[in-house]
Amino acid sequence: MTENIGIPFLEGHYSPTLDLWPIEAKEFNRIHTFYDNLKEGKYTTTKCKGCGHISYPPRVICPECYSDDLEWIELPTRGKVITFVEKSIAIPIGFGEPLIDAWIDLGKDSPVRHVFSRVINCESGGIKEGDEVQLVVFDVPGHPIEWRKEKWIAERVYFAFEPVS
Protein backbone atom coordinates (compact mmCIF):
# COMPACT_ATOMS: atom_id res chain seq x y z
CA MET A 1 0.00 0.00 0.00
CA THR A 2 1.51 3.32 -1.02
CA GLU A 3 -1.29 5.81 -0.43
CA ASN A 4 -4.04 6.29 2.15
CA ILE A 5 -6.78 6.71 -0.43
CA GLY A 6 -10.17 6.74 1.27
CA ILE A 7 -8.90 7.31 4.84
CA PRO A 8 -8.20 11.07 5.04
CA PHE A 9 -7.46 11.16 8.79
CA LEU A 10 -4.45 8.90 8.26
CA GLU A 11 -3.01 11.90 6.42
CA GLY A 12 -3.90 14.31 9.20
CA HIS A 13 -7.21 15.64 7.90
CA TYR A 14 -9.94 16.73 10.31
CA SER A 15 -13.32 14.96 10.34
CA PRO A 16 -16.06 16.64 12.41
CA THR A 17 -18.08 13.42 12.69
CA LEU A 18 -15.74 12.19 15.43
CA ASP A 19 -15.17 15.58 17.09
CA LEU A 20 -16.52 15.67 20.63
CA TRP A 21 -16.34 19.44 20.96
CA PRO A 22 -18.63 22.05 19.40
CA ILE A 23 -17.56 23.87 16.27
CA GLU A 24 -17.52 27.23 18.00
CA ALA A 25 -16.03 29.59 15.39
CA LYS A 26 -18.15 32.49 14.18
CA GLU A 27 -17.84 31.27 10.60
CA PHE A 28 -19.91 28.22 11.58
CA ASN A 29 -21.89 29.13 14.69
CA ARG A 30 -24.14 32.13 15.41
CA ILE A 31 -23.96 31.61 19.20
CA HIS A 32 -20.16 31.87 19.23
CA THR A 33 -20.61 34.66 21.81
CA PHE A 34 -21.25 31.96 24.41
CA TYR A 35 -17.72 30.65 23.89
CA ASP A 36 -16.24 34.15 23.68
CA ASN A 37 -17.87 34.85 27.08
CA LEU A 38 -16.52 31.58 28.48
CA LYS A 39 -13.01 32.74 27.62
CA GLU A 40 -13.66 35.64 30.04
CA GLY A 41 -14.89 33.24 32.73
CA LYS A 42 -18.55 34.13 32.15
CA TYR A 43 -21.29 31.49 31.92
CA THR A 44 -24.02 33.01 29.78
CA THR A 45 -27.18 32.37 27.82
CA THR A 46 -29.79 34.28 25.81
CA LYS A 47 -32.83 36.24 27.01
CA CYS A 48 -35.64 37.43 24.76
CA LYS A 49 -35.97 41.22 24.73
CA GLY A 50 -39.60 40.84 23.67
CA CYS A 51 -41.18 38.39 26.14
CA GLY A 52 -38.33 38.11 28.64
CA HIS A 53 -37.98 34.32 28.29
CA ILE A 54 -34.55 32.97 29.19
CA SER A 55 -33.39 29.94 27.20
CA TYR A 56 -30.65 27.44 27.83
CA PRO A 57 -28.76 26.56 25.78
CA PRO A 58 -28.52 29.90 23.97
CA ARG A 59 -30.56 30.37 20.79
CA VAL A 60 -30.85 32.62 17.79
CA ILE A 61 -34.63 32.75 18.25
CA CYS A 62 -36.80 32.80 21.37
CA PRO A 63 -38.52 29.39 21.60
CA GLU A 64 -41.54 31.00 23.32
CA CYS A 65 -42.42 33.93 21.02
CA TYR A 66 -40.06 33.34 18.06
CA SER A 67 -38.60 36.83 18.33
CA ASP A 68 -35.01 37.03 17.14
CA ASP A 69 -34.26 40.08 19.29
CA LEU A 70 -32.22 38.46 22.08
CA GLU A 71 -29.60 39.61 24.58
CA TRP A 72 -26.90 37.80 26.55
CA ILE A 73 -27.24 37.38 30.32
CA GLU A 74 -24.94 35.84 32.91
CA LEU A 75 -25.72 32.64 34.81
CA PRO A 76 -24.41 31.67 38.25
CA THR A 77 -20.95 30.10 38.20
CA ARG A 78 -21.36 28.30 41.51
CA GLY A 79 -23.71 25.50 42.50
CA LYS A 80 -24.25 22.58 44.85
CA VAL A 81 -24.00 18.88 44.03
CA ILE A 82 -27.38 17.14 44.24
CA THR A 83 -26.04 13.79 43.11
CA PHE A 84 -22.91 12.57 41.36
CA VAL A 85 -21.66 9.52 39.47
CA GLU A 86 -18.20 8.12 38.99
CA LYS A 87 -17.81 5.82 35.99
CA SER A 88 -15.53 2.90 36.67
CA ILE A 89 -15.07 1.18 33.28
CA ALA A 90 -15.43 1.84 29.54
CA ILE A 91 -14.54 5.51 29.78
CA PRO A 92 -14.53 7.17 26.32
CA ILE A 93 -11.14 7.86 24.80
CA GLY A 94 -9.63 11.17 25.89
CA PHE A 95 -11.60 11.59 29.12
CA GLY A 96 -9.20 9.89 31.48
CA GLU A 97 -10.02 8.69 34.97
CA PRO A 98 -11.85 9.39 37.07
CA LEU A 99 -14.83 10.43 34.93
CA ILE A 100 -17.09 12.19 37.41
CA ASP A 101 -20.38 13.87 36.52
CA ALA A 102 -22.76 15.69 38.81
CA TRP A 103 -26.34 16.96 38.77
CA ILE A 104 -25.78 20.46 40.06
CA ASP A 105 -28.25 22.93 41.58
CA LEU A 106 -27.42 26.47 40.46
CA GLY A 107 -29.82 27.92 43.04
CA LYS A 108 -33.46 28.94 43.22
CA ASP A 109 -32.77 32.37 41.80
CA SER A 110 -30.97 31.04 38.72
CA PRO A 111 -33.01 31.01 35.49
CA VAL A 112 -31.33 27.68 34.75
CA ARG A 113 -31.93 25.64 37.89
CA HIS A 114 -29.88 22.50 37.12
CA VAL A 115 -27.00 21.37 34.93
CA PHE A 116 -25.52 17.91 34.52
CA SER A 117 -21.82 18.60 34.22
CA ARG A 118 -18.45 16.94 34.34
CA VAL A 119 -16.52 17.61 37.54
CA ILE A 120 -12.78 17.98 36.93
CA ASN A 121 -9.79 18.78 39.13
CA CYS A 122 -11.30 16.22 41.50
CA GLU A 123 -9.85 12.91 42.70
CA SER A 124 -11.76 9.64 42.76
CA GLY A 125 -14.00 9.77 45.83
CA GLY A 126 -13.31 13.47 46.17
CA ILE A 127 -16.87 14.73 45.97
CA LYS A 128 -20.07 14.25 47.96
CA GLU A 129 -23.66 15.43 47.90
CA GLY A 130 -24.05 19.02 49.03
CA ASP A 131 -20.52 20.02 48.03
CA GLU A 132 -20.08 23.41 46.40
CA VAL A 133 -18.67 23.46 42.86
CA GLN A 134 -17.68 26.28 40.54
CA LEU A 135 -17.36 26.85 36.80
CA VAL A 136 -13.98 26.10 35.28
CA VAL A 137 -13.02 26.94 31.67
CA PHE A 138 -10.31 25.01 29.85
CA ASP A 139 -8.72 24.87 26.42
CA VAL A 140 -9.72 22.05 24.07
CA PRO A 141 -8.07 21.09 20.78
CA GLY A 142 -8.56 23.48 17.89
CA HIS A 143 -9.57 22.43 14.41
CA PRO A 144 -8.65 23.62 10.93
CA ILE A 145 -10.93 25.97 9.00
CA GLU A 146 -10.86 26.68 5.29
CA TRP A 147 -12.71 29.91 4.52
CA ARG A 148 -12.47 32.04 1.42
CA LYS A 149 -9.06 30.73 0.40
CA GLU A 150 -7.61 31.19 3.91
CA LYS A 151 -6.72 28.38 6.29
CA TRP A 152 -6.22 28.60 10.04
CA ILE A 153 -6.66 26.71 13.30
CA ALA A 154 -9.74 27.75 15.29
CA GLU A 155 -8.92 27.77 19.00
CA ARG A 156 -11.57 26.48 21.36
CA VAL A 157 -12.54 26.37 25.03
CA TYR A 158 -15.11 24.42 26.99
CA PHE A 159 -16.41 24.36 30.56
CA ALA A 160 -16.97 22.00 33.45
CA PHE A 161 -17.31 22.42 37.22
CA GLU A 162 -14.69 21.82 39.93
CA PRO A 163 -14.83 21.55 43.71
CA VAL A 164 -14.55 24.89 45.53
CA SER A 165 -11.39 24.43 47.54
Place this chain on the structure above:
Amino acid sequence: MNNINATIIAGGMCKFGVRQASYLDMVQEAAKDCLDDLPGLTPKHIDGLLFSSTFVGRRSCQANTAPVIAERLGIKPTSICARLDVLCAGGSTGILVAKALVESGMAKVVLVVGCEKVYTPELWQIQYDEIAAIDHDWDAPAGIGPPPIWFAAIAKEHMKHYGTTREQLAAVSVINYGHGTTNPKGHFQKALTMQEVLEARDVAAPLGLYDCCPLSDGAAAVIITSEEKAKELSDRPLVYIRGGSQVSLHSVSANWPGEHLGDWAHMKLAAKKAYESTGLKPSGIDVMQVHDCFSISQIVEVEELGFCDKGEGGPFVASGETKIGGKIPTNTDGGLLSVGHPFGATGIRQGIEIMKQLQGRAVLQVKDAANALTHNLSGANVEHTIVVYSKEPKK
Protein backbone atom coordinates in the same frame (compact mmCIF):
# COMPACT_ATOMS: atom_id res chain seq x y z
CA MET B 1 -62.53 8.91 7.97
CA ASN B 2 -61.12 5.72 6.52
CA ASN B 3 -61.72 2.35 8.13
CA ILE B 4 -58.39 0.64 7.59
CA ASN B 5 -56.84 -0.91 10.70
CA ALA B 6 -53.13 -1.78 10.71
CA THR B 7 -51.99 -5.20 11.92
CA ILE B 8 -48.68 -6.95 12.53
CA ILE B 9 -48.59 -10.32 10.79
CA ALA B 10 -45.01 -11.64 10.82
CA GLY B 11 -41.73 -11.06 12.57
CA GLY B 12 -38.21 -12.36 12.77
CA MET B 13 -34.76 -11.52 14.04
CA CYS B 14 -31.17 -12.59 13.67
CA LYS B 15 -29.09 -13.84 16.58
CA PHE B 16 -28.20 -10.83 18.77
CA GLY B 17 -24.74 -10.52 20.27
CA VAL B 18 -21.17 -9.94 19.16
CA ARG B 19 -21.71 -10.90 15.56
CA GLN B 20 -19.18 -11.77 12.88
CA ALA B 21 -21.35 -10.08 10.28
CA SER B 22 -22.00 -6.72 8.63
CA TYR B 23 -25.20 -4.75 9.11
CA LEU B 24 -26.30 -5.80 5.62
CA ASP B 25 -25.74 -9.47 6.52
CA MET B 26 -27.83 -9.13 9.68
CA VAL B 27 -30.65 -7.26 7.90
CA GLN B 28 -30.86 -10.11 5.40
CA GLU B 29 -30.92 -12.72 8.19
CA ALA B 30 -33.72 -10.86 10.01
CA ALA B 31 -35.79 -10.34 6.85
CA LYS B 32 -35.50 -14.04 6.00
CA ASP B 33 -36.56 -15.01 9.53
CA CYS B 34 -39.50 -12.60 9.23
CA LEU B 35 -40.74 -13.91 5.89
CA ASP B 36 -40.15 -17.53 6.99
CA ASP B 37 -42.46 -16.76 9.93
CA LEU B 38 -45.44 -16.61 7.56
CA PRO B 39 -45.28 -19.25 4.82
CA GLY B 40 -46.37 -17.85 1.47
CA LEU B 41 -45.16 -14.33 2.22
CA THR B 42 -42.63 -13.17 -0.40
CA PRO B 43 -40.68 -9.96 -1.11
CA LYS B 44 -43.15 -9.30 -3.95
CA HIS B 45 -45.94 -8.73 -1.43
CA ILE B 46 -44.00 -5.83 0.11
CA ASP B 47 -44.50 -2.31 -1.28
CA GLY B 48 -42.94 -0.27 1.53
CA LEU B 49 -39.67 -0.36 3.48
CA LEU B 50 -38.83 1.49 6.67
CA PHE B 51 -35.31 0.99 8.00
CA SER B 52 -34.51 1.92 11.57
CA SER B 53 -30.92 2.52 12.58
CA THR B 54 -28.91 5.22 14.26
CA PHE B 55 -25.31 4.19 13.83
CA VAL B 56 -24.95 2.15 10.64
CA GLY B 57 -24.37 5.28 8.58
CA ARG B 58 -21.73 6.33 11.10
CA ARG B 59 -19.97 2.98 10.78
CA SER B 60 -18.94 3.72 7.21
CA CYS B 61 -19.12 6.45 4.60
CA GLN B 62 -22.74 5.55 3.80
CA ALA B 63 -25.84 7.73 3.79
CA ASN B 64 -29.35 6.95 2.48
CA THR B 65 -29.26 3.34 3.63
CA ALA B 66 -32.87 2.40 2.80
CA PRO B 67 -32.33 1.80 -0.94
CA VAL B 68 -29.18 -0.18 -0.15
CA ILE B 69 -31.22 -2.48 2.05
CA ALA B 70 -34.21 -2.68 -0.32
CA GLU B 71 -31.90 -3.92 -3.05
CA ARG B 72 -30.22 -6.54 -0.84
CA LEU B 73 -33.62 -7.83 0.30
CA GLY B 74 -35.07 -8.04 -3.21
CA ILE B 75 -37.73 -5.45 -2.37
CA LYS B 76 -38.82 -2.82 -4.88
CA PRO B 77 -40.73 -0.27 -2.77
CA THR B 78 -43.38 1.86 -4.45
CA SER B 79 -45.01 3.55 -1.42
CA ILE B 80 -42.16 4.35 0.99
CA CYS B 81 -38.43 3.63 1.19
CA ALA B 82 -36.83 5.55 4.04
CA ARG B 83 -34.62 5.35 7.10
CA LEU B 84 -35.65 6.44 10.61
CA ASP B 85 -33.23 7.48 13.36
CA VAL B 86 -34.82 7.65 16.81
CA LEU B 87 -31.96 5.78 18.49
CA CYS B 88 -33.38 3.25 20.99
CA ALA B 89 -36.98 3.78 19.78
CA GLY B 90 -36.30 3.69 16.03
CA GLY B 91 -37.90 0.28 15.63
CA SER B 92 -41.07 1.26 17.49
CA THR B 93 -41.17 4.47 15.50
CA GLY B 94 -41.01 2.43 12.30
CA ILE B 95 -44.01 0.38 13.46
CA LEU B 96 -45.99 3.53 14.31
CA VAL B 97 -45.11 5.17 10.98
CA ALA B 98 -45.99 1.98 9.09
CA LYS B 99 -49.35 1.95 10.88
CA ALA B 100 -50.01 5.51 9.72
CA LEU B 101 -48.99 4.73 6.15
CA VAL B 102 -51.16 1.59 6.00
CA GLU B 103 -54.18 3.26 7.61
CA SER B 104 -53.88 6.24 5.25
CA GLY B 105 -54.06 3.85 2.32
CA MET B 106 -50.69 4.99 1.00
CA ALA B 107 -48.90 1.69 1.71
CA LYS B 108 -50.25 -1.87 1.60
CA VAL B 109 -47.56 -4.11 3.07
CA VAL B 110 -44.62 -2.50 4.89
CA LEU B 111 -41.45 -4.26 6.03
CA VAL B 112 -40.06 -2.50 9.10
CA VAL B 113 -36.50 -3.62 9.68
CA GLY B 114 -34.07 -2.30 12.25
CA CYS B 115 -30.41 -3.00 12.72
CA GLU B 116 -27.38 -1.84 14.63
CA LYS B 117 -23.79 -2.88 14.07
CA VAL B 118 -22.30 -1.80 17.39
CA TYR B 119 -18.95 -3.60 17.28
CA THR B 120 -16.36 -1.78 15.18
CA PRO B 121 -12.91 -2.98 14.08
CA GLU B 122 -11.36 -0.84 16.85
CA LEU B 123 -13.29 -0.96 20.10
CA TRP B 124 -12.70 2.67 21.18
CA GLN B 125 -15.35 3.80 18.74
CA ILE B 126 -18.14 1.99 20.58
CA GLN B 127 -17.89 4.26 23.63
CA TYR B 128 -17.14 7.26 21.47
CA ASP B 129 -20.22 6.75 19.30
CA GLU B 130 -22.38 6.72 22.41
CA ILE B 131 -21.31 10.29 22.88
CA ALA B 132 -23.14 11.01 19.63
CA ALA B 133 -26.33 9.70 21.22
CA ILE B 134 -26.82 12.84 23.30
CA ASP B 135 -26.98 16.58 22.68
CA HIS B 136 -23.60 17.16 21.08
CA ASP B 137 -22.64 20.70 21.98
CA TRP B 138 -24.08 20.76 25.54
CA ASP B 139 -24.02 17.25 27.03
CA ALA B 140 -21.46 15.25 25.06
CA PRO B 141 -18.49 17.32 26.27
CA ALA B 142 -19.53 16.50 29.84
CA GLY B 143 -18.83 12.85 29.14
CA ILE B 144 -22.39 11.74 29.87
CA GLY B 145 -22.79 10.01 26.51
CA PRO B 146 -22.07 6.55 27.89
CA PRO B 147 -25.53 5.93 29.38
CA PRO B 148 -24.52 4.22 32.66
CA ILE B 149 -23.57 7.65 34.04
CA TRP B 150 -26.97 9.16 33.45
CA PHE B 151 -28.86 6.09 34.72
CA ALA B 152 -26.65 5.70 37.77
CA ALA B 153 -27.63 9.26 38.71
CA ILE B 154 -31.29 8.33 38.18
CA ALA B 155 -30.85 5.25 40.39
CA LYS B 156 -29.24 7.30 43.18
CA GLU B 157 -32.04 9.86 43.08
CA HIS B 158 -34.73 7.16 43.02
CA MET B 159 -33.11 5.50 46.04
CA LYS B 160 -32.90 8.85 47.84
CA HIS B 161 -36.50 9.90 47.18
CA TYR B 162 -38.29 6.55 47.44
CA GLY B 163 -36.07 4.20 49.43
CA THR B 164 -35.43 1.89 46.47
CA THR B 165 -32.76 -0.66 47.39
CA ARG B 166 -29.78 -2.20 45.60
CA GLU B 167 -31.45 -5.60 45.92
CA GLN B 168 -34.60 -4.31 44.20
CA LEU B 169 -32.49 -3.13 41.27
CA ALA B 170 -30.83 -6.54 41.12
CA ALA B 171 -34.24 -8.28 41.13
CA VAL B 172 -34.98 -6.74 37.71
CA SER B 173 -31.83 -8.33 36.27
CA VAL B 174 -32.45 -11.72 37.90
CA ILE B 175 -36.04 -11.88 36.57
CA ASN B 176 -35.29 -10.64 33.04
CA TYR B 177 -32.22 -12.84 32.64
CA GLY B 178 -34.42 -15.70 33.83
CA HIS B 179 -36.93 -15.00 31.06
CA GLY B 180 -34.03 -14.73 28.61
CA THR B 181 -32.86 -18.30 29.24
CA THR B 182 -35.72 -19.39 26.97
CA ASN B 183 -34.67 -17.17 24.03
CA PRO B 184 -31.94 -18.73 21.87
CA LYS B 185 -31.65 -15.60 19.73
CA GLY B 186 -30.84 -13.35 22.69
CA HIS B 187 -27.33 -12.22 23.52
CA PHE B 188 -27.37 -14.30 26.75
CA GLN B 189 -29.11 -17.47 27.93
CA LYS B 190 -27.77 -17.35 31.48
CA ALA B 191 -29.75 -17.59 34.69
CA LEU B 192 -28.43 -15.14 37.28
CA THR B 193 -28.53 -15.32 41.05
CA MET B 194 -29.10 -12.27 43.23
CA GLN B 195 -25.60 -12.80 44.62
CA GLU B 196 -24.02 -12.76 41.15
CA VAL B 197 -25.71 -9.44 40.35
CA LEU B 198 -24.74 -7.87 43.68
CA GLU B 199 -21.13 -9.06 43.50
CA ALA B 200 -20.48 -8.09 39.86
CA ARG B 201 -18.06 -5.25 39.28
CA ASP B 202 -19.32 -1.70 39.21
CA VAL B 203 -19.91 0.01 35.88
CA ALA B 204 -21.08 3.24 37.50
CA ALA B 205 -22.17 2.74 41.10
CA PRO B 206 -24.81 1.76 42.12
CA LEU B 207 -25.11 0.03 38.73
CA GLY B 208 -23.02 -3.09 38.27
CA LEU B 209 -22.33 -5.20 35.20
CA TYR B 210 -25.67 -7.05 35.24
CA ASP B 211 -27.68 -3.87 35.84
CA CYS B 212 -26.65 -2.68 32.36
CA CYS B 213 -27.83 -4.13 29.06
CA PRO B 214 -24.97 -5.41 26.92
CA LEU B 215 -23.68 -3.85 23.73
CA SER B 216 -25.13 -6.03 21.00
CA ASP B 217 -25.18 -6.31 17.24
CA GLY B 218 -28.49 -7.39 15.81
CA ALA B 219 -31.39 -6.93 13.42
CA ALA B 220 -35.13 -7.56 13.58
CA ALA B 221 -37.99 -7.22 11.10
CA VAL B 222 -41.79 -7.20 11.06
CA ILE B 223 -44.54 -6.90 8.49
CA ILE B 224 -47.28 -4.31 9.02
CA THR B 225 -50.34 -4.45 6.79
CA SER B 226 -54.09 -3.85 6.77
CA GLU B 227 -56.59 -6.11 8.50
CA GLU B 228 -57.98 -7.01 5.09
CA LYS B 229 -54.59 -8.00 3.70
CA ALA B 230 -53.71 -9.82 6.92
CA LYS B 231 -56.76 -12.08 6.50
CA GLU B 232 -55.63 -12.81 2.95
CA LEU B 233 -52.04 -13.67 3.93
CA SER B 234 -52.43 -15.31 7.35
CA ASP B 235 -54.72 -17.68 9.26
CA ARG B 236 -53.37 -16.56 12.62
CA PRO B 237 -55.30 -14.38 15.10
CA LEU B 238 -55.17 -10.71 14.09
CA VAL B 239 -52.94 -8.41 16.15
CA TYR B 240 -53.74 -4.74 15.68
CA ILE B 241 -51.39 -1.82 16.15
CA ARG B 242 -54.00 -0.11 18.26
CA GLY B 243 -52.18 3.15 18.91
CA GLY B 244 -49.31 4.74 20.68
CA SER B 245 -47.46 7.90 21.54
CA GLN B 246 -44.08 9.53 21.25
CA VAL B 247 -43.15 12.35 23.61
CA SER B 248 -40.09 14.59 23.64
CA LEU B 249 -40.00 17.55 26.03
CA HIS B 250 -36.27 18.32 26.10
CA SER B 251 -32.86 17.44 24.72
CA VAL B 252 -30.20 19.12 26.87
CA SER B 253 -30.05 17.53 30.34
CA ALA B 254 -30.37 20.95 32.02
CA ASN B 255 -33.96 21.04 30.74
CA TRP B 256 -34.94 17.74 32.43
CA PRO B 257 -38.76 17.83 32.70
CA GLY B 258 -39.22 16.05 36.06
CA GLU B 259 -39.14 17.33 39.65
CA HIS B 260 -36.01 15.22 40.16
CA LEU B 261 -34.17 12.57 38.15
CA GLY B 262 -36.37 9.73 39.47
CA ASP B 263 -39.48 11.54 38.20
CA TRP B 264 -40.00 10.90 34.47
CA ALA B 265 -42.69 13.45 33.63
CA HIS B 266 -42.22 12.93 29.89
CA MET B 267 -42.86 9.21 30.23
CA LYS B 268 -45.93 9.81 32.37
CA LEU B 269 -47.25 12.04 29.57
CA ALA B 270 -46.46 9.41 26.92
CA ALA B 271 -48.36 6.80 28.96
CA LYS B 272 -51.38 9.10 29.40
CA LYS B 273 -51.47 9.82 25.68
CA ALA B 274 -51.10 6.12 24.76
CA TYR B 275 -53.91 5.05 27.08
CA GLU B 276 -56.20 7.88 25.97
CA SER B 277 -55.61 7.21 22.28
CA THR B 278 -56.37 3.51 22.62
CA GLY B 279 -59.17 3.57 25.18
CA LEU B 280 -57.23 1.23 27.45
CA LYS B 281 -56.00 1.49 31.04
CA PRO B 282 -53.11 -0.22 32.81
CA SER B 283 -55.56 -2.74 34.27
CA GLY B 284 -56.45 -3.79 30.71
CA ILE B 285 -52.87 -4.54 29.67
CA ASP B 286 -51.95 -8.23 29.91
CA VAL B 287 -48.25 -8.27 28.96
CA MET B 288 -45.61 -5.69 28.08
CA GLN B 289 -42.05 -5.16 26.92
CA VAL B 290 -40.42 -2.11 28.50
CA HIS B 291 -37.05 -0.48 28.01
CA ASP B 292 -34.88 -2.19 30.63
CA CYS B 293 -31.67 -0.66 29.31
CA PHE B 294 -30.74 -0.59 33.01
CA SER B 295 -32.36 -2.29 35.97
CA ILE B 296 -33.44 1.07 37.37
CA SER B 297 -35.20 1.92 34.11
CA GLN B 298 -37.76 -0.87 34.47
CA ILE B 299 -38.46 0.17 38.06
CA VAL B 300 -39.29 3.73 37.02
CA GLU B 301 -41.19 2.54 33.96
CA VAL B 302 -43.69 0.31 35.82
CA GLU B 303 -44.44 3.39 37.94
CA GLU B 304 -44.87 5.89 35.11
CA LEU B 305 -46.97 3.41 33.12
CA GLY B 306 -49.36 3.25 36.07
CA PHE B 307 -48.89 -0.37 37.20
CA CYS B 308 -47.99 0.71 40.75
CA ASP B 309 -47.82 3.95 42.72
CA LYS B 310 -44.97 6.37 42.09
CA GLY B 311 -41.96 5.24 44.08
CA GLU B 312 -43.23 1.65 44.51
CA GLY B 313 -41.50 0.24 41.42
CA GLY B 314 -38.74 -1.42 43.45
CA PRO B 315 -41.00 -3.47 45.76
CA PHE B 316 -43.37 -4.11 42.81
CA VAL B 317 -40.69 -5.79 40.71
CA ALA B 318 -38.95 -7.49 43.63
CA SER B 319 -42.22 -9.13 44.72
CA GLY B 320 -42.51 -10.87 41.35
CA GLU B 321 -45.28 -8.80 39.76
CA THR B 322 -43.42 -8.66 36.41
CA LYS B 323 -43.01 -12.44 36.15
CA ILE B 324 -45.39 -14.76 34.31
CA GLY B 325 -48.35 -15.03 36.67
CA GLY B 326 -47.65 -11.61 38.20
CA LYS B 327 -49.75 -8.49 37.82
CA ILE B 328 -48.06 -7.49 34.54
CA PRO B 329 -45.66 -10.01 32.95
CA THR B 330 -42.86 -7.88 31.53
CA ASN B 331 -39.96 -8.48 29.18
CA THR B 332 -41.08 -12.04 28.67
CA ASP B 333 -38.39 -12.72 26.06
CA GLY B 334 -35.57 -11.47 28.31
CA GLY B 335 -35.73 -7.73 27.61
CA LEU B 336 -32.79 -5.55 26.72
CA LEU B 337 -30.84 -6.84 29.71
CA SER B 338 -30.67 -10.43 28.43
CA VAL B 339 -31.54 -10.24 24.71
CA GLY B 340 -29.32 -7.21 24.13
CA HIS B 341 -30.02 -3.80 22.68
CA PRO B 342 -29.08 -3.16 19.05
CA PHE B 343 -30.78 0.24 19.22
CA GLY B 344 -32.70 0.41 15.95
CA ALA B 345 -33.80 -3.23 16.21
CA THR B 346 -35.05 -3.24 19.81
CA GLY B 347 -38.58 -1.89 19.33
CA ILE B 348 -39.09 -4.38 16.52
CA ARG B 349 -37.82 -7.26 18.66
CA GLN B 350 -40.30 -6.18 21.35
CA GLY B 351 -43.09 -6.04 18.74
CA ILE B 352 -42.34 -9.61 17.63
CA GLU B 353 -42.63 -10.92 21.20
CA ILE B 354 -45.92 -9.06 21.71
CA MET B 355 -47.31 -10.31 18.39
CA LYS B 356 -46.53 -13.89 19.48
CA GLN B 357 -48.05 -13.30 22.93
CA LEU B 358 -51.31 -12.03 21.42
CA GLN B 359 -51.36 -14.89 18.90
CA GLY B 360 -50.83 -17.44 21.68
CA ARG B 361 -47.47 -18.68 20.37
CA ALA B 362 -44.91 -17.11 22.70
CA VAL B 363 -42.39 -19.31 24.50
CA LEU B 364 -43.28 -17.91 27.92
CA GLN B 365 -46.95 -17.48 27.06
CA VAL B 366 -49.21 -15.21 29.11
CA LYS B 367 -52.57 -16.99 29.16
CA ASP B 368 -55.31 -15.30 27.11
CA ALA B 369 -53.27 -12.15 26.50
CA ALA B 370 -55.43 -9.68 24.57
CA ASN B 371 -53.84 -6.23 25.04
CA ALA B 372 -50.19 -5.37 25.31
CA LEU B 373 -47.70 -2.54 25.00
CA THR B 374 -44.08 -1.85 24.26
CA HIS B 375 -42.05 1.07 25.55
CA ASN B 376 -38.72 2.61 24.63
CA LEU B 377 -36.79 5.58 25.86
CA SER B 378 -34.21 7.19 23.61
CA GLY B 379 -30.77 8.59 24.24
CA ALA B 380 -30.19 10.22 27.61
CA ASN B 381 -33.86 9.72 28.45
CA VAL B 382 -35.01 12.52 26.14
CA GLU B 383 -37.88 10.78 24.36
CA HIS B 384 -40.46 8.13 25.24
CA THR B 385 -42.26 5.94 22.72
CA ILE B 386 -45.16 3.58 23.43
CA VAL B 387 -46.88 1.19 21.02
CA VAL B 388 -50.13 -0.45 22.08
CA TYR B 389 -51.07 -3.79 20.49
CA SER B 390 -54.44 -5.47 20.77
CA LYS B 391 -56.53 -8.35 19.49
CA GLU B 392 -59.25 -5.74 18.87
CA PRO B 393 -58.90 -2.43 17.01
CA LYS B 394 -59.97 0.73 18.78
CA LYS B 395 -63.75 0.90 18.71
